[in-house]
Amino acid sequence: MARSSPPRYSRRCRRWTDHLKNHGFLYVGAGRWRLSPVFDVNPAPDRNPHLETAIIESGAHDRSILLALEACEFFEIADEDARQMIRERARRISDLWREALRQVGVSGALARQYEPAFINDQTDLANNV
DSSP states (O other): OOOOOHHHHHHHTTBSOOSGGGOOEEEEETTEEEEOSOOSOOBOTTSOSBOSSOSSTTOOOBOOHHHHHHTTTTTTOOHHHHHHHHHHHHHHHHHHHHHHHHHTTOOHHHHHHHHHHHSSTTHHHHHTO
16 A cells, blocks of 8 residues: 555544545556545544544554554555654644635634644644654
8 A cells, every 4th residue: 555644634633534434545556556645634623532443453543643653554654754744744734724724714713713623732743753
């Protein structure tokens, strides 16, 4: 399986619809598939940190950057590559979430209500893995 970002995005943005039916796959040729970079994205600032599906079989159902990092081998991603990808996406999310909301007409108090979906207990961890 090639590199993908949905597990990390789910942990960083408190995506609440994380279950097996909400992961898209892209055919990349030669009989290979990879996870879609983004699929069914719905950040939820007020949801508990529990996933419907564990990252790995028999694993915890917590939204956790560390659990995502532990699963990197399952996705055929080297540990240091996974750490770099997590840091890059965390910085990108932290830097761009407000502008992304503004572009779709969400600003002011409503935008601030979404902040916990993007800036939360996993933010510092993701920036420093």
